Amino acid sequence: xxxxxxxxxxxxxxxxxxxxxxxxxxxxxxxxxxxxxxxxxxxxxxxxxxxxxxxxxxxxxxxxxxxxxxxxxxxxxxxxxxxxxxxxxxxxxxxxxxxxxxxxxxxxxxxxxxxxxxxxxxxxxxxxxxxxxxxxxxxxxxxxxxxxxxxxxxxxxxxxxxxxxxxxxxxxxxxxxxxxxxxxxxxxxxxxxxxxxxxx
Numbered sequence: 300x301x302x303x304x305x306x307x308x309x310x311x312x313x314x315x316x317x318x319x320x321x322x323x324x325x326x327x328x329x330x331x332x333x334x335x336x337x338x339x340x341x342x343x344x345x346x347x348x349x350x351x352x353x354x355x356x357x358x359x360x361x362x363x364x365x366x367x368x369x370x371x372x373x374x375x376x377x378x379x380x381x382x383x384x385x386x387x388x389x390x391x392x393x394x395x396x397x398x399x400x401x402x403x404x405x406x407x408x409x410x411x412x413x414x415x416x417x418x419x420x421x422x423x424x425x426x427x428x429x430x431x432x433x434x435x436x437x438x439x440x441x442x443x444x445x446x447x448x449x450x451x452x453x454x455x456x457x458x459x460x461x462x463x464x465x466x467x468x469x470x471x472x473x474x475x476x477x478x479x480x481x482x483x484x485x486x487x488x489x490x491x492x493x494x495x496x497x498x499x
Contacts, residue, residue: 327471330360330368332496336479337379340409342402343485351379352409352488356479360419360496368419370433374481376488378409404443406450411441411483415459427468431477433461439483457482463492471498 334356354376362368378401386392401409417435424430437459442452463477473496481488 326362326365327498328362328368330362330473330496330498331358332360332473332475332494333357334475334477334492334494336376336490336492338479338488338490340378340486340488342404342487345402352376352411352490353379354411354488354490356415356492356494358415366421366423368421370415370417370419370435372415372417374411374413374415374437376411401443404450406443406445408444409441410444411439411486411488413437413439413459413481413483417459417461427466428464429467430464431462431475433459435459437481437483439481439486441483441486453484453486455484457484461492465496467496467498472496473498 335353336356337353338351340352354374356372356374358370358372360368360370401407415435415437417433419431419433421429421431435458437457438454439457440452440454443450459479459481461477461479463475465473465475467473475492475494475496477492477494479488479490479492481490
């Protein structure tokens with residue numbers, strides 16, 4: 300009569316071992332995130348960098364393993380004005396936007412947007428920290444304008460590359476910092492991104 304009891308004990312032990320292994324290898328396949336970025340742009344190889352750029356990137360990431368995933372996202376960006384501040388009357392400061400023409404165009408505004416599709420690979424440094432790289436393509440659309448009149452615009456398909464570091468807590472929340480390169484034909488954007496995300 301002891302054999303069934305021993306058999307049940309062995310089965311329970313094996314079951315708990317398999318559960319522990321499954322929990323250890325568990326990962327959350329769905330991630331939603333947002334990144335804010337600031338950087339510089341180059342248009343047709345111009346040495347004039349304009350006023351710099353800023354954009355927001357929102358994305359959804361689906362992981363099909365703990366190290367590899369696919370991502371789709373949307374970027375919305377614009378030029379960022381240079382501000383010049385001068386001190387007047389001792390402790391008082393006056394700041395004005397340097398709204399000069401950007402690049403070699405008679406334009407004072409740049410707006411761009413993209414729809415991104417990318418593959419992401421992750422290298423785990425520790426339980427919470429990892430390095431990652433993204434490589435993908437994007438449908439882009441951008442427009443240069445002056446006084447709300449279009450000066451130049453273009454749409455097409457280009458490349459996107461991003462590499463960075465991220466940390467994720469057991470709650471599912473995470474933070475990341477990365478460098479990103481975005482090829483939009485004649486317009487190239489290089490930026491430093493910081494963001495937050497949630498995995499479940």
